Amino acid sequence: MLKRLTPWFFVLLLLVSCSNEQEKEQTLTISAAASLTDAIEEITDIYEQSHNLSITLNIAGSGRLAQQIEQGAPADVFLSANQKWMDEMENKTVIDPSTRINFVTNRLVVISKKGTDPLPSIQSITQLEKNEQIALGQPGSVPAGTYTKQGLESIHLWDDLEEKMVFGNDVRQVLAYVESGNVTYGFVYGSDAASSEKVSIVSELEDDSHDAIVYPAAVVKASDHPDSARDFVDFLRSEEAQNIFSAYGFKPVEEREG
């Protein structure tokens, strides 16, 4: 029995040593909010080329990412779509507060299928037909949903629209709902609207109707490579990265503050 297993033991040893070999090239795991998808993919590509490391992207709703990281999922950098989840991570000392920065901002728009005429005003969104519904992120967990709820409450439309709402688990799902035509309107970030060729922006929520949409980044305390992680966080504010962000419909932080 033991004799038969011996060759397998060597195979196992070989596999283990191989994976150790790969470990020498550093791997950073970036947990990024779903709304950052396209821009962050391009930015990490560039970053990987100019630095000798590989990056694994973990993309999901900010709430889900925060949960995962808190439960011990591997992550070096957390990029959230709102301050709330980052605050929570900071309070629970999951992230390193000294590394926390704001790197980009966004706005909330109303989208509909490509070619739909713009709404005369945001108020006219209440005139939905029987089969029409509105998609938004789940307000409890998806930042885009939380902002949308704030915005709609401040202009007193939330109660009227509530029974027409479909909640997405992240903002990309909201986009997909509208793209497929199964839902008439969706509340997404300006950057999401810019990323899709199947939807048009038909209205928007005023910036002052909800909390500022500022994306924070921070290094996760449990990171094995805090220095590389910190370097990546700094890179997000570089001109190179900021240009990519603005190409995808994001706005720089300074613009809002200034």
Added chain:
Amino acid sequence: MSYSPLFLSLKIATIATIIVFLLGVLSARIISRRIFPGKSIVESVLLLPLVLPPTVVGFGLLYLFGVNGPIGHWLLLLFDYKVVFTWVAAVIAAIVVSFPLMYQSASAAFQNYDPNVENAALTMGASKFKVFFTISLPLAWPGLLAGLVLTFARALGEFGATLMIAGNIPGVTSTIPLAIYSAVEAGRMEQAYTWVIVIIALGFSSVLWLNWWTKRNVMSFKQNS
């Protein structure tokens, strides 16, 4: 905390279970005893949702029932009815994922007794209808009931396909499994715990009841045959 996820879960699972029971009994009755070319293919297709990931079922249903899908398009055109993201869509998802359980139980149940018992009733002048209700149904009942309870439990727990075609709409499609998911996503652990306990209690009590009923009735019944 609202009670509507509980109410919604019960409503959707009950309606789905009734439909699945009728469909399952009917199709098992038609297919299981017959021998025809392609029978094993037909049966495999009927059992497919059991082995496919719910996301695949959800994807397929979204394709069929979406406003641009082959069924969804015609429903909208002919009846001005959009089915995705409604409670009816949640019922459809529950039907599709739980149907194989009912079909399997019903097939087994109808093959579990001597077919000559039905033939004997026929030679005594009983109509097919009478034979079904006085002979087949009572003899298959223990197996059918087991299928019924499994179907209900599965419909109650349906999550993946429901999320995809019915979405997560509080008070409309947000059943207990979806409520648990949303609560966890939003970090509302207390709420998640509560619903987890409720659904465990529901599932546990239906299976417990089935076991109790089976012990009590089927044992004495088995000796009959």
Added chain:
Amino acid sequence: MLTVDIKKKLKAFQLDAGFTMNNEIVVLFGPSGSGKTTTLNCLSGLSHPDEGSIQLRGRTLFSKKQKPVPVQKRNIGYVFQDYALFPHMTVRNNILYGAKSMEEVDQLVDTLGISHLLEEYPRNISGGEKQRVALARAFATKPELLLLDEPFSSLDENVKKECHNELLRLHKKWGIPVILVTHDQAEANKLADRVIEMEQGRVLE
């Protein structure tokens, strides 16, 4: 009078059976798998021949030219090999299931000596008793023809003898044609007015 002339393609051979009989006991005798049960099924209407005709008392039950008379309308009693009693019904309800008249059922039950079993379930009675219940159940429908598929094969010798005599007695009393399938030579000789031997789906003359 019963006139049978049927052909049916089976897996291993072609069934080709033809015979005529009056109010007698005919025994279909032959090895298992020689087409005896299929012949009974064709007569009862549970399955249909490919071609040929079946006529009972001037009624055409099957012919190429018309839709076959459905099993429910044939009025033919059939006692299956394992009796096929309804396990979820009492003996009484088994017999009453297809009964035409209550009084005659009482008489029938008396004749067969099973009146003390009426409230029992089939699981609680012996093989010989089941056999009698199955006979009573078939007779209660007042059939014009009685088919018995190896009805005594699972009984032990004493009970078998008793049941043989019972059948002969009942046949004398009711005087309807009876077709009995068996592969027991002694049984065939004892009961039959006429023995029809079958092999590979054919009637041997």
